[in-house]
Amino acid sequence: MHHTLSVTVQDKPGVLARVASMCSLRGFNIRSLAVGPIHHAGLSKITLVVDDVEVEQVTKQLHKLVNILKVSELDPNESLEREVMLVRVSADPGTRREVRDTAEVFGATTIDVGANSVTFELCDHPQRLTDFLSLVAHYGVLDLVKSGRIAMARDGKAKTRSTAGEQ
Amino acid sequence: MHHTLSVTVQDKPGVLARVASMCSLRGFNIRSLAVGPIHHAGLSKITLVVDDVEVEQVTKQLHKLVNILKVSELDPNESLEREVMLVRVSADPGTRREVRDTAEVFGATTIDVGANSVTFELCDHPQRLTDFLSLVAHYGVLDLVKSGRIAMARDGKAKTRSTAGEQ
Numbered sequence: 001m002h003h004t005l006s007v008t009v010q011d012k013p014g015v016l017a018r019v020a021s022m023c024s025l026r027g028f029n030i031r032s033l034a035v036g037p038i039h040h041a042g043l044s045k046i047t048l049v050v051d052d053v054e055v056e057q058v059t060k061q062l063h064k065l066v067n068i069l070k071v072s073e074l075d076p077n078e079s080l081e082r083e084v085m086l087v088r089v090s091a092d093p094g095t096r097r098e099v100r101d102t103a104e105v106f107g108a109t110t111i112d113v114g115a116n117s118v119t120f121e122l123c124d125h126p127q128r129l130t131d132f133l134s135l136v137a138h139y140g141v142l143d144l145v146k147s148g149r150i151a152m153a154r155d156g157k158a159k160t161r162s163t164a165g166e167q
Numbered sequence: 168m169h170h171t172l173s174v175t176v177q178d179k180p181g182v183l184a185r186v187a188s189m190c191s192l193r194g195f196n197i198r199s200l201a202v203g204p205i206h207h208a209g210l211s212k213i214t215l216v217v218d219d220v221e222v223e224q225v226t227k228q229l230h231k232l233v234n235i236l237k238v239s240e241l242d243p244n245e246s247l248e249r250e251v252m253l254v255r256v257s258a259d260p261g262t263r264r265e266v267r268d269t270a271e272v273f274g275a276t277t278i279d280v281g282a283n284s285v286t287f288e289l290c291d292h293p294q295r296l297t298d299f300l301s302l303v304a305h306y307g308v309l310d311l312v313k314s315g316r317i318a319m320a321r322d323g324k325a326k327t328r329s330t331a332g333e334q
Contacts, residue, residue, distance in 0.1 A: 013191055014188075016191070017188040017191040019187075020183045025184075033202050036252070036313025039311045080288075082251050088322065112247060114323055119247065119322060144205045145318065146212075147214075147250070147317045148314060150253060150313065152286065155280070
């Protein structure tokens, strides 16, 4: 079981380094990390996925760092979670149709075709990405890149373990 | 102008911290960072977007770090680039139709509707995400989370400035 933390930070040099270093020094296992700017100028959001047993400690330590404005834990049942991946699957003209049929069921988009490969884009819940990958694995995965999970609370749903403090 | 680097790393504690700290210490401006596991057990890929003037220095410094296996620069004309975002836009029942029409043009998916908001998922080229955001900005953006850019070379396209070395 793992937990998703949404961390609002100021766009200052070194803020990502401090978050990553803190987790590394304390031995926290980061399962996924995604970072991007938000709608307020000068702010970014880091989406962190950490292990169950570590979530309280990670939250506590994050609050001690400078340039961290807010840390919210997102309840998986009351939040929207997405991840995007690009995956290149081995497929010759004989198996291409079969591979693309599998992809179609998952709503994956074909974005590149080579002599012996097809490349798909799939944007969905992280678990669906895992399911798709295990289905195409036996054809052979030639290349893969994943974005890490992003998440947002559903409209009107309270966030748990949410705390705020300007530093 | 900015450049996209695809960095293959070993899944060892602190590797992300070392990458982020090196960039921070040397004053490199990370415009975007996404990290996720790949198809080889024990390896992950970090997609970094950095400024034009810094790309050579960043590449050189990355090679000096432990647990970094490969650094490739991806030519934007010969690579597939994607990013996913969740964006909650202010919309009452009167403006909801209008907001959703705009979203439809961009291929954004409605994933949540509240009394005064609509939440969209958009997965596309990073520039398209920026274009969509500037179009819906005047309705009011209530919440936003972005994954950071991921990228992969098109099939058969040579990568530039690519280097490999087990460390």
